[in-house]
Amino acid sequence: MGRKSIADIRRTELAQAAFEVLAEHGLQGTTLQRVAAHTGASKASVLHYYATKQALIEAALRKGNSTLREEAVLYMRLAQTPWERFYAIIEANFSPTTYLPRMAHGWVAMCAEVPHNPQFARLQRVIYRRLNGNLRSALIAVEPDADAAERGANMVSLLIDGIWLRLGMQVGGLSREEALDHLESHLAQRYGTTPERLAARARMAEVAATLAAKTV
Amino acid sequence: MGRKSIADIRRTELAQAAFEVLAEHGLQGTTLQRVAAHTGASKASVLHYYATKQALIEAALRKGNSTLREEAVLYMRLAQTPWERFYAIIEANFSPTTYLPRMAHGWVAMCAEVPHNPQFARLQRVIYRRLNGNLRSALIAVEPDADAAERGANMVSLLIDGIWLRLGMQVGGLSREEALDHLESHLAQRYGTTPERLAARARMAEVAATLAAKTV
DNA sequence: ATATTGACTGACCCGTGGGTCAATAAATGA
DNA sequence: TCATTTATTGACCCACGGGTCAGTCAATAT
Structure with a gap:
């Protein structure tokens, strides 16, 4: 029953491979040939499962995104207070398993194509929307003014984007810890160093650590 | 004597055209054909002036960058206090003549290629380095702690990157005014609303306005 | 008038990448 | 056992993009 057909297996295999190739070689460098080679299959075989390159890339991105999403959900489930939910989002965005140069490469490559590709x-x-929405809904609980919360959420998401961009370029790239420190310094300025926030931060950091240990 | 040879004229023409095409169509879409068409020349003619596509793109980016730099220098020359120098940088980065979707497209396209192209x-x-250095040297005058200044500079440059990235993608894109507002809100949090800072901000905004009027 | 130089181009070459197709091999079912 | 689907592939096609080349044309120099 839970048996996956070969077709399904191949499809996810290929999507995975496509994502890895994309991360390593950029969009231009992601040829059907290379993706095929990456799984030991032939180019024609790739086309057999994905009628067009576009479809393959799309599946690859969707997969990468869903991986990230699942992790976020995992963190979110363990969060109880607003600040904990907030830090769940942060930790998910800087988790050791996703905050990696290759991931960032793929992401930036996609960003660059956005203006030329409606799917992207x-x-x-x-x-x-998901990121901003999550941040906002967490912040609105600690910052009554909806407008202020909106602004705060935007600021944080802008910082995250900037940090990821740098990771992708390896120019002024920040380590996971440096990235979190930067964010923390901003939060301290903006929201003060309340015990609740610090506790939430510590708690989610711990959650992240145990989850990471389990995954490895 | 200041007479420019046809070769020089053509070369800058082509670099300019290449930049425009790059901004509009992305790196993949920047073909010799298109650049040629954009100036009314033939593909072979382009190759006549730039031996290789790589060289052409490089020239295009160099030109785009120098345009931005010249504007920054212009602003900088009129700044007198540290905060004025700081806002000169900000205004230069969000000047109406450069803070444009097409510019951002070009920039993001380049960012995406960075991992695969040493030149980029x-x-x-x-x-x-230039941006961060300038910000730091301005901030160090208002924030004695060198480490704090470094952090502050980094934060601002991260925000700028994030904002530009969004402009390039037109996803959560901010208008010039919104961008400046966001930055202002961050600065207010971090450095308080001192009269000097506000004065500097107003002064450089005015400078920017008059310069913009002159250029148009 | 002629030689020389430099601007400019059409035609062509070649590699590559997306996509098609028909054929073969393996699995599945009747 | 035979039929029918399904997996997989090599060979091929076509378009396009970078780059070469030989040569035309106009300006300048002698």
Whole structure:
């Protein structure tokens, strides 16, 4: 029953491979040939499962995104207070398993294509809305003014984007810890160093650590 | 004597055209054909002036960068206090003549190639260092702690990157005014609303306005 | 008038990448 | 056992993009 057909297996295999190739070689460098080679299959075989390159890339991005999303959900489930939910989002965005140069490469490559590819634009909008929405809904509980919360959420998401961009370029790239420190310094300025916030931060950091240990 | 040879004229023409095409169509879409068409010349003619596509793109980016730099220098020359120098940088980065979707497209396209192209990486490093250095040297005058100034500079440059990235993607894109507002809100949090800062901000905004009027 | 130089181009070459197709091999079912 | 689907592939096609080349044309120099 839970048996996956070969077709399904191949499809996810290929999507995974496509994502890895994309991360390593950029969009231009992601040829059907290379993706095929990466799984030991033939180019024609790739086309057999994905009628067009576009479809393959799309599946690859969707997969990468869903991986990230699942992790976020995992963190979110363990969060109880607003600040904990907030830090769940942060930790998810800087988790050791996703905050990696290759991931960032793939992401930036996609960003660059957004203006020329409606599919990418759509996906990007989804990601953006989810992140901003989550941040806002967490902040609105600690910052009564909805407008202020909106601004705060935007600021944080802008910082995250900037940090990821740098990771992708390896120019002024920040380590996971440096990235979190930067964010923390901003939060301290903006929201003061209340015990609740610090506790939430510590708690989610711990959650992240244990989850990371389990995954490895 | 200041007479420019046809060769020089053509070369800058082509670099300009290449930049425009790059901004509009992305790196993949920047073909010799298109650049040629954009100036009314033939593909072979383009190759006549730039032996290789790589060389052409490089010239295009160099030109785009120098345009931005010249504007920054212009602003900088009129700044007198540290905060004025700081806002000169900000205004230069959000000047109406440069803070444009097409510019951002070009920039993001370049960012995406950085991991695969040493030339781009080098150029990006130069840009990054200049921006960060300028910000830091301005901030160090208002924030005695060198480490804090470094952090502050980094934060601002991260925000700028994030904002530009969004402009390039037109996802959560901010208008010039919104962008400046966001930055202002961050600065207010971090450095308080001192009269000097506000005065400097107003002064450089005015400078920017008059310069913009002159250029148009 | 002629030689020389430099601007400019059409035609061509070649590699590559997306996509098609028909054929073969393996699995599945009747 | 035979039929029918399904997996997989090599060979091929076509378009396009970078780059070469030989040669035309106009300006300048002698």
